Amino acid sequence: MEYTSGSASWRDVVRRAVRGLLRRRRGAEQPGWSAGVPLIALLAGLLFTTTATTASGTSLREDRRPQLAQLIDDRRTQLAAAEKRAAQLRDQVDRQTELVAGSDEPIARQQARIDANRSAAGFTALAGPGVIIELDDAPRLTDLPDGASNDDLVVHQSDVQAVVNALWAGGAEAMSIMDVRVLATSAVRCVGNTLLLHGGVYSPPFRIAAIGDPSALQQALADSEGVQLFRDAVTHFQLGYQETVEAELAVPAFDGSAALRHTTVPESAR
Template sequence: MEYTSGAASWQKVIRRAVAGLLPRRGRQRRPGWSVGVPLIAAAAGLLFTTTATTAGGTALREDRRPELNQLIEERRTQVEGNERRAARLRAEVESETAVLADTDAPIRAQQDRAKGSEQAAGLTALAGPGITIELNDAPPPGAQPLPKGVSYDDLVIHQGDVQAVVNALWAGGAEAMSIMNVRVLSTSAVRCVGNTLLLHGRVYSPPFKIVAIGDPAALQRSLASSKGVRWFMDAVDAYHLGYKEDVSTVTVPAFEDSTALRSAKVPR
């Protein structure tokens, strides 16, 4: 539909409305409905013009989801670019520090002290015996309706499921851990948005793979004794969620994100 706007169009609408209201000589008085028609036409013209101005050449009811997907993709590209720039700057700082350490004994001492804490801080890649856990959504129900009392929300992995496994592995003595091949620390936050995992500013889709280095027997005992993991295993049996557990020699990468803390509290 083409909307009419502009001063000339408004003048025509007003002239027609006024002409319809004025009596004409030599003719019988017009009925009431003929007086209302020009007023309705004027109101319709005002409505169409206002709509056209508001729309600005776009559809008012247009689906905004493609724009949201594009915005998410743009932000993801921006985060990846910032991460590459941060990695380059860290490498430059380390290089300059190494040059200064050759001629400055205090800097050399602090550098050696920092290197001695890198493994404990998770800044080095590690390999050793451990366990791999994989969590996955349930298969789609297909054409069959869901059983009574079951919703699609029951068929996906949630934040609590991932957190229960992670907490059980830490409690079982895990020395190092990664989620989706991203090194996580005790301060790493696990967040889920829908059925996707948000970790260190990146979004991951299921299946979610969790790798932990440690005594496999101790890790398995901790998983079996965890209340949260037992609840999840009940859901595995009831809704056919995916759960795989594999013991082998595993590798976890070094932590590459920022180690700065916004706030901290000394335990008492």
Template structure:
């Protein structure tokens, strides 16, 4: 849509209104306009003029999705580049630490101590028997079950957390969600029906893998109230739940940031 200047718009509308009234009076016809019509025309002209001034020659309803998509892609590229640079810097630090440890006994001792604790901290890959749990949204239904809402048909944060807590309680030695290592500092968050973990977003189905005694892990799942609620939803709302026992399962090492942003001192330590 193109807009004329403000003064031209005003002159056009007022002129048309007056010409219409004079024409009807000269022909002796009964006017069809009420006295309020010219006022409405004037207000409409003011509205169009204000809109044209605000637009400044651009479309007020311009679709900004392409710009947002470009911005997201640009930020994602910058994030990947920053992560690559951080990985290179960590490698350089490790190499320098190895050199220093070769001539400094205390540094060598501390590096050996760190290396011994890396598996328990989740910084090395671990393999062994375990179990895989898969949680999925319900398929699209033509009609919702009686008494159900759309929230009942998707996997929620509480569902994922219930499975994770049950597996830890069952003696899991290592765990991953969507092939990302889970640590004691890991937080599971859901945004809509997507999962946010360590800054990355994942869509269902959500796969949780845990290394440990499969029988103990399955028993812990059976005893979890939150897991039982989700299993009941499988029958009532057709959400997806599957357990798979694996004789040999590999959980990757954690390769993200280990920086703590918040911590508290336990009461027992005060």
């Protein structure tokens, strides 16, 4: 829809309204409904002028979804470039630290202490026996069970968290979600049926890999109330749950920043 100049259309409407009111005051016989014509014209002019000002020469009904999708793609590209640059800078810092440690005894001792804890902290890749869990959305059902909704057909944040917590409780030595290493500071969040992890966005099926004693890990999953609730949903709503034992499973090292952004003191330590 195209709009004319707001000021020009407004002046035209005002002139017509004034002429209509002047004729009314001269006592001309007019139908009762015609008395409201100037007021209607005045309101219509106000509406068109406001719309033209808001539109600023563009269409108010234009579909902006392509622009939004492009904006998301641009931000993802920028994020990937920033993460690549950050990884290069971390490597540079590590190399410089190793060089300094060769001639500085205090730094060498601290570097040795850090290296001894890198594996436990998740900064080295590990391999060994373990289990892989896959959680997936259900197919779109034409006939839902009584009392069910489409919200029952997707994997939720609580489902992923239940599996992760059960695997840690079962003695997992290392864990990854969608091939991204999970640390003690990792936060699992979902928006709709997508997973947010360390700045990345992932769609189901969600693949969770854990290195550890397979029997202990499977027992921890079986004992978890949250996992059992999801398995019940698998039966009722055809959600996907697959549990696989692997004799040799690889978990990558964490390559992001481990800096803490938020922390609180436990009640017992206050």
